[in-house]
Amino acid sequence: MNTIVFIGTNKSGSSRDAIRAAEELGYFTVLFTDRENFFRQREEFPDVHLMIYLKKLSFSEELIREIDRLSELGNSIKGCISFIDPFVYVAARLSEYLGLAHFSTKALYRMEDKTRIRDHLVTHPTTPTYTILPFDAPLKLCIEKIKEQFPLVLKIPVSNGSKDVILAKNIEEFTEGLLFLRKKDPRSSILVEEFLNGIQYIIEVVVCNGKIKFAGVVEQKIDHKYRFIVTGYEYPATLSEETHTNLMDSVTSILKYIEFTDGSCHLEMRLVNDEWKLIEINPRISGGAMNEIIMESTGINLAKEIIKLTLGLKSFQTINEQKYVYVHYITVNSTGRLLKITGKNRASAINGVRKVYVKPRKxxxxxxxxxxxxxxxYVLAASDTPEEAKRIAMKAAKEIKFYLVPL
Known part of the structure; x- marks a missing residue:
């Protein structure tokens, strides 16, 4: 059986879309996961033909033994891939080990750690001012290093989903944030960057033989109330021709600088004083609804195209027409146990709404x-103008209500 191996997945979003895409392409899908609850919910993964649990997903003898066992059972492995941090590099190493088509392994390794990629791009013009605080650096010394630089952003180098990103506007907030992150990961250094004020964009990129095959630009709406939480995505982003050209020049320069010639990644960038600055670069397509956003707008299933690239297929679907898409994510303002959710059907019935997704269970x-x-x-809406797509999504989102029992 022609087989594709996936290292990790989320229950929904781009990583799950990729497994479905592999199945649609006619491949036997094998998922290595470190999440035991997936086995309890096995019936919810019909697109995963074989699920294998490993306590730790790393490039290890245990993983190689399982791969060898698959081959002995008649599985002809054609590709190994991950759409999940921090397993993208693991999958690339495995592909390299098996002699398969693989992505730019060294570049993926650099992207996997925020301090590693910052140090590699230290002289690049898109790099903001930053410093790296060792895990054992005394608090007094840390404060002395940054006391004249507020506002600042603190990050744990190996993390995703804004879990470990904190804005500090003064010494008190810096101290609180630093101690919080150190408690969370006592052996980790802390990356401290200047806060860059400006609209943030995601650039989804697919590269083949050093040439960009796809570059979609998405404007993000960020809620700073608690953390850096993206609540809105507008695609395609509305940029002037000159601004878009400058952005693509910056992206191309970054990819060349880190020697990224094959694979997919996404960059988060901000335009600051007419200069593009790199917030982050991650070695995969964005998670959540990103694949659906691009597919609804362009007809391109980006996850499927990345799978094809993994298999060594060089074709890439072209964009026939483009709609404006807006996705609005819904959060809650208090903590509690979910009693019920209402409004999904009403939201879905609004003209222009393409999808309403609700994640939590009662x-x-x-x-x-x-x-x-x-x-x-989230609510995903599409229209002929960006303003109308956003209006529809926001209107539909207001219909969805979460009822919580306070803890």
Missing amino acids: GTILTIPLSMGDRYA
Whole structure:
């Protein structure tokens, strides 16, 4: 059986879309996961033909033994891939080990750690001012290093989904944020960057043989009330021709600088004083609704195209026509146990709404948004203008209500 191996997945979003795409392409799908609850919910993964549990997903003898066992059972492995941090590099290493078509392994390794990629791009013009605080640096020394630089952003280098990103506007907030992150991961250094004020954009990129095959630009709407939580996505972003050209020049320069010649990634960038600055670069397509956003707008299933690239297929679907798409994510303002959700059918019935997705089940504990995982529903709308797509999505989102029992 022609087989594609996936290292990790989420229950929904781009990573799950990729598994479905592999099945649609006629491949036997194998999922390696470190999430035991997936086995309890096995019936919810009909697109996963074989699920294998490993306590730790790393490039290890245990993983290689399982791969060898698959081959002995008659599985002809054609590709290994991951759409999940931090397993993208693991999948690339595995592909390299098996002699398969693989992405730019060294570049993926650099992207996997925020301090690693910052140091590699230290002289690049898109790099903001930053400093790296060792895990054992005394608090007094840390404060001395940054006391004249507020506002600042603190990050744990190996994390995703805005879980470990904190804005500090003064010494008190910096101290509180630093101690919080150190408690969360005592052995991790802390990346401290200047806060860059401006609209943030995601650039979804697919590269083949050093040439960009796809570059979609998405404008983000960010809620700073609790953390850096993206609540809105507008695609395609409305940029002037000159601004878009400058952005693509910056993206191309970054990819060349890190030697990224094959694979997919997404960059988060802000335009600051007419200069593009790199917020982050991640070695995969964005999660959540990103694949659906692009597919609704362009007809391109980006996850499927990335799968094709993994298999060594160089074709890429072209865009025939483009609609404006807006996605609005819904969060809650208090913590509690979910009693019920209302309004999904009313929201779905609004003209222009393409999808309403609600994640949590009854009885789940919901919290205020401290990471992207604390977004509990979204509405995806499409129209001929960006303003109308946003209006429809926001109108539909107002119909959805979460009823919580306070803890």
